[in-house]
Amino acid sequence: MHSGLAYFITFFVIVISVFVTLFFKYELEQMFREKKSVIAFHICNLIITFMVSVGAYAVMTVYLFGKSFKLFPSTVILLFMILPIYIFGHFAFEKYKFVYQKYRTTGNEKVVVLNEKYLKKKRSAKFKQYNALAKEDRSHNAAKSRRRL
Template sequence: MYIGLTYLVTFFVIVISAFVTLFIKYELEQMFREKKDVPAFHICNLIIVLMVSVGAYAVMTLYVAGSDFKLFPNTAILLAVILPIYLIGHLAFEKYKSVYEKYRISEDEKVIVLNEKYLKKKRSARFKEYNAMGKEDRTKRAGASRRRYY
């Protein structure tokens, strides 16, 4: 009973930490303007997720289940759980990155292709009403309070 609860809590910790580290990796790649995936970021992310999951599993095993914690067999099991979750998360972030990218640039900083999906995104109806009110006001009194006469 307690072992199942321990693995369930550890699974949630793995999923959350994998997606947080992947998001940080994505932001770092944008900050450094990397065009391709950097293997060092993936290795660091896997180590971070492994450390967090081993810590969560150790705490749950010792304090909730009340049993012994064996580092090496449990680490191997957790690594076998982490790798597929991390791979699925990485593929999801790659798809997210390609769908919502505004454009792609070449080596000499020129725009190559505008993303059609980004251009076809629906705009909010609130902005349409805002623009419609500005177009209806033909008397030029909309900004009268901001005008200054010298």
């Protein structure tokens, strides 16, 4: 019972860790201007996710439930939990990345296609009101500056 609950909570920790590491991998690839996925980043992501999940599971079993922590069986179970989640998360993140990309470029950094889905993304109503207030403020300031002349 307690180990099942620990694995269930660790599942959520793994999902969050996979999302965060994939986001950092994407940002690093943009920073280094990589066109394709870098295998080293995937390996680092898996190691980081594995360390976080083992730590979370160990803390829950030892400190929360007062049970003994057995490294080998839990390691194997956590690896079998991490791999499918990471693979599914990677494909979902790649799909999301290309769907909402602002534009695509060629090899010589020229913009080829603007993405219509990105352009059609809804703007929040708050921003419309904010922009309207800013335009109104600008028009009032312009009127005041004309009066001084």
